[in-house]
Amino acid sequence: MSQGLVADVIVIGAGIIGAACAQALARRGLRVLVLDAGLHGATAAGMGHLLVLDDNPAELALSQYSLQRWREQAPQLPEGCAYRNNGTLWLAANAEEMAVAESKYLNLQAQGVACELITRNALRSREPELRDGLEGGLLINGDGILYAPATADWMLDTPHIEQRRARVSEVDGHRVRLDDGQWLNAEAVILANGIQANELCPELPIEPKKGHLLITDRYPGKVTHTLVELGYVTSAHNATGPSTACNIQPRPTGQLFIGASRQFGTLAPQVEGWMLAKMLKRATEYMPGLAQLNGIRAWTGFRAASPDGLPLVGQHPKRKGLWLAVGHEGLGVTTAPGTADLLVAQLFNETPPLAAQPYLPQRFLGEAVYA
Amino acid sequence: MNEYADLLIIGAGPAGMSAALAAASSGGRIIVLDDNPLPGGQIWRDGPQASVPNQARQMRERLHAHSNIRHHGGTRVIACCGPRQLLVEDADHGWLIGYDKLILCTGARELLLPFPGWTLPGVTGAGGLQALIKGGLPVQDERVVIAGSGPLLLASAATAKHNGAHVLRIAEQASSMAVAGFALQLPRWPGKLLQSFTLFDRHYRTGSHVVAALGNERLEGVRLRQQGKIVELACDRLACGFGLIPNTQLGQALGCALDGTALAVDAWQATSQADHYAAGECTGFGGSELALVEGAIAGYAAVGDTAAARQLWPRRTRRQGFAKALNSAFSLNPHLKSLAQADTLVCRCEDVPYAALAGHTDWRAAKLASRCGMGACQGRVCGGALQYLFDWQPSAPRPPFNPARIETLMCLDDTPPA
Numbered sequence: 001m002s003q004g005l006v007a008d009v010i011v012i013g014a015g016i017i018g019a020a021c022a023q024a025l026a027r028r029g030l031r032v033l034v035l036d037a038g039l040h041g042a043t044a045a046g047m048g049h050l051l052v053l054d055d056n057p058a059e060l061a062l063s064q065y066s067l068q069r070w071r072e073q074a075p076q077l078p079e080g081c082a083y084r085n086n087g088t089l090w091l092a093a094n095a096e097e098m099a100v101a102e103s104k105y106l107n108l109q110a111q112g113v114a115c116e117l118i119t120r121n122a123l124r125s126r127e128p129e130l131r132d133g134l135e136g137g138l139l140i141n142g143d144g145i146l147y148a149p150a151t152a153d154w155m156l157d158t159p160h161i162e163q164r165r166a167r168v169s170e171v172d173g174h175r176v177r178l179d180d181g182q183w184l185n186a187e188a189v190i191l192a193n194g195i196q197a198n199e200l201c202p203e204l205p206i207e208p209k210k211g212h213l214l215i216t217d218r219y220p221g222k223v224t225h226t227l228v229e230l231g232y233v234t235s236a237h238n239a240t241g242p243s244t245a246c247n248i249q250p251r252p253t254g255q256l257f258i259g260a261s262r263q264f265g266t267l268a269p270q271v272e273g274w275m276l277a278k279m280l281k282r283a284t285e286y287m288p289g290l291a292q293l294n295g296i297r298a299w300t301g302f303r304a305a306s307p308d309g310l311p312l313v314g315q316h317p318k319r320k321g322l323w324l325a326v327g328h329e330g331l332g333v334t335t336a337p338g339t340a341d342l343l344v345a346q347l348f349n350e351t352p353p354l355a356a357q358p359y360l361p362q363r364f365l366g367e368a369v370y371a
Numbered sequence: 372m373n374e375y376a377d378l379l380i381i382g383a384g385p386a387g388m389s390a391a392l393a394a395a396s397s398g399g400r401i402i403v404l405d406d407n408p409l410p411g412g413q414i415w416r417d418g419p420q421a422s423v424p425n426q427a428r429q430m431r432e433r434l435h436a437h438s439n440i441r442h443h444g445g446t447r448v449i450a451c452c453g454p455r456q457l458l459v460e461d462a463d464h465g466w467l468i469g470y471d472k473l474i475l476c477t478g479a480r481e482l483l484l485p486f487p488g489w490t491l492p493g494v495t496g497a498g499g500l501q502a503l504i505k506g507g508l509p510v511q512d513e514r515v516v517i518a519g520s521g522p523l524l525l526a527s528a529a530t531a532k533h534n535g536a537h538v539l540r541i542a543e544q545a546s547s548m549a550v551a552g553f554a555l556q557l558p559r560w561p562g563k564l565l566q567s568f569t570l571f572d573r574h575y576r577t578g579s580h581v582v583a584a585l586g587n588e589r590l591e592g593v594r595l596r597q598q599g600k601i602v603e604l605a606c607d608r609l610a611c612g613f614g615l616i617p618n619t620q621l622g623q624a625l626g627c628a629l630d631g632t633a634l635a636v637d638a639w640q641a642t643s644q645a646d647h648y649a650a651g652e653c654t655g656f657g658g659s660e661l662a663l664v665e666g667a668i669a670g671y672a673a674v675g676d677t678a679a680a681r682q683l684w685p686r687r688t689r690r691q692g693f694a695k696a697l698n699s700a701f702s703l704n705p706h707l708k709s710l711a712q713a714d715t716l717v718c719r720c721e722d723v724p725y726a727a728l729a730g731h732t733d734w735r736a737a738k739l740a741s742r743c744g745m746g747a748c749q750g751r752v753c754g755g756a757l758q759y760l761f762d763w764q765p766s767a768p769r770p771p772f773n774p775a776r777i778e779t780l781m782c783l784d785d786t787p788p789a
Binding site: 038044149150153165214216217218242258270271273274275276277278280281283284290291292293294295296297298299 | 450451452453458732733736739740745746747749769770771774775776777778780781782783784785786787788
């Protein structure tokens, strides 16, 4: 570490992305200072669903690689991280959605992702609580779940990482100013603070997408896989207005998470009754028995969404020394390991484990102005 | 079956019943909601082994006699939905109640502090044991130790004895000076004097607190520090409560300001939120007489009978004097903050020990790291303890305020606000 530097790298944001980057750097022997303002982030609010998504090749490449990395790390994760490889079961409500399931199946198979098509009859035996009359589904065997706040804490509990509760008010290349006026210098700064990234870099095309979640009391054994409707990819959820989609996830405690909702243009953290009702109605359309279960808590969070749904991972083209790891939307927990590996490879000027091009910030911010 | 009330009263304890009766002559439609099946609150809780005082019985009959008062027992408030509308749930269904004016009479709950063994079967709150006995729990010939702080210990002891238990000890943490000072003031409140004589007990010890509940599968004994000396008593039950915490969550969710730990009210029992009033223990601990007079003032004020409300002000002032004396006499000894050991559970829903909490900066951080307060009680028990132990402020309440059937939550209007 050079004179006058507080660390080799400063990471802004102690969510799952910042924590994964910090851990990857620290494991290479770098000294990392992680600054976190203690604001509410997506890591604490999300479902901790680890899933392969294939809306486009870049999304598939990053999520598939990351899932592989999660499975490799799983044996080291402490029990509190609540990792389970329970699989995602995509639900097709009609023939049109079943056709989507089939084409996803072919696509994923071709890429080497383990998955099975589930017929109408097999669906009820896999998940007896689902309603009659669903068309079938697609089971992605390698998907899983974890408890992201504990996982981020585990990552940060790595030698060479120092954590500090501090709010950054300005970034200037490889140095940051704290809100008490103090400047901190490092070789590089990584911006990994989700929807708060815009406050430090107003040029970033990041938009908050509000989500609601509800958790039930404990009902062990009701649900096995994370259940997600395929309407998620085929219908309203890709539009710009507020929308909901059935997303039911069994927690290791026997509780169920019920989601999901999306709203744009709001930063109000309140649980909104109308959205909660809409979201729960959607979920009970798939699983009528949910109506009789007790919900014990509801909350909201904000996904940091980029215009093309892919994260921005790489050096800021106009601000040398500042590296970006933001804009993961709903896939931050899933793609944290892949993001960290991509970023670290670029920092060390190594060949990344997957093509870095689709995630480079240049696609929104223009070509680099430095050599 | 959505409903409308000119006046909606949340809570049917002394304050809520008194508010409804005061407001009844207005002729407006009044709805009283309560979590318990029968009106009476915690203090006049009914049940197979309860002897409800005459005053309570008469008030209940009068409530019943008013055709414009409707009582919904076994009903909980789940969410606020839009201006002046609440989502509620009973055992069978959920529905919406719209209102013009609202009075919060949400009472208080016991402060339970963690100490080694407090989660053993046989250990309850002081008020908790009283409620269980009134509800039919047999305690005949059982050896009972009562510990903690405040007049509730004596009331709980009286109920236990009345039902055949042997009360071996009542351990009050406050010093003898503080309790004697309080007792000296009792003659200023004649009704209270009588009560204190019927409750007083030769097993009462001041300057004494629980150190640990002992036992393997269930409670076998208790270790107390009695005026500095450690004593152990074999017993079947330990009832331990450290005073009361006002239930302010619903008031806070409705936007009512707090004054310390209680809902802030003015001379009319009006909160900071227009047309929303509060009375009884949710505005600060003061006993049932204060709750009755506050409830009546709120009831009159809510229906615009300011003259009748004003007439009760002197009575309230007198009762408030009693409440002040009580609260200062039974203030908690800071030593109680060190009862919990590293492995003592603080959150019993999620099995979170003290060691997993100490060292965090706030409740949110502790909660995310440890799951403390994330269980079925949603921090109703551990929240008060953490506020006392670490001075952590509980986060603002979010719907559902109580565990609720998903079916009930689906009663909320799902159209986006215009």
